[in-house]
Amino acid sequence: MALTSERADAAGIRRRPGAPAGRTVSMRSRERRRTVGLGIVAWIIGLIFFGPIVWMLLTSLHSETTAATNPPSLFAPLTLSSYANFFGAASGASPWPPLINSISMSIGSTAIVLILSIPAAYALAIRPVRKWSDVMFFFLTTKMLPMVAGLLPVYLIAKSLGLLDTVGLMIIIYTSMNLPIAVWMMRSFFAEIPLEVIEAAQVDGAGLLLTFRRIIVPLSSPGIIATALICFIFSWNELLFASVLTSTTSYTAPVFLTSFVTSEGLFLSKVCAASIAISLPVLAAGFAAQDKLVQGLSLGAIK
Incomplete structure (x- = not known):
């Protein structure tokens, strides 16, 4: 019982006078689950915003024929031809x-x-x-x-x-x-x-x-x-x-x-x-x- 109370105090959770130790452990578990849940939500939001950039990067590394396929081919061969055309002024400018x-x-x-x-x-x-x-x-x-x-x-x-x-x-x-x-x-x-x-x-x-x-x-x-x-x-x-x-x-x-x-x-x-x-x-x-x-x-x- 005393060991559980010390762990709760070390985690920053103060047990109210008269509250059982099991409730303190439950509060700590809920706080941990809440932190993990917020972290997962933050990762999901980050991937949603970063996903289009990754998609654009992958599309730029595909050939024009492969990039225009529907549905897109994610495992198509990669090439730098589009970047070569851009910096090489293949478009005329x-x-x-x-x-x-x-x-x-x-x-x-x-x-x-x-x-x-x-x-x-x-x-x-x-x-x-x-x-x-x-x-x-x-x-x-x-x-x-x-x-x-x-x-x-x-x-x-x-x-x-x-x-x-x-x-x-x-x-x-x-x-x-x-x-x-x-x-x-x-x-x-x-x-x-x-x-x-x-x-x-x-x-x-x-x-x-x-x-x-x-x-x-x-x-x-x-x-x-x-x-x-x-x-x-x-x-x-x-x-x-x-x-x-x-x-x-x-x-x-x-x-x-x-x-x-x-x-x-x-x-x-x-x-x-x-x-x-x-x-x-x-x-x-x-x-x-x-x-x-x-x-x-x-x-x-x-x-």
């Missing part, structure tokens, strides 16, 4: 110009977003301006308008200024799209910084720039990295504005991906291979910053 355009637009817009959002978030969180809640609501309202509703005005303005089919125009578009959400995210990260730390630095004689560089940026670096990665992903995956505002010289990787869908012939394996190849930069960036991303997105959560 090289994938490197759109990939370079997407990288330039995504990195350029993300850098500008960070340069603009960090001071704005600092002013709204640590040194709040008057009616800062109205300012935040204004940023939020810019995301309420559907993107397609602003497509025609943007096209007419860009045409009148001679900016159609340019990388600079897309950087401006992506910056305006990602700036509101970046300000919202950065403000929540800056709001977690204790004001006592900033006040102590100011008492020691540190100015605004020194405090910002030595205190604020290091403490909020996970949030900054998370914001940068999300803005990069949004810019990389954008298709609507890129398909309308670019044509021959500045078209992006998602626009190039749509060219593989044709009305004649088989294209499923090529589309899957192109999708995997185009997704690799985003996957690599997410994998490299996964620790900072999880830490940054968890800031402000109730622990």
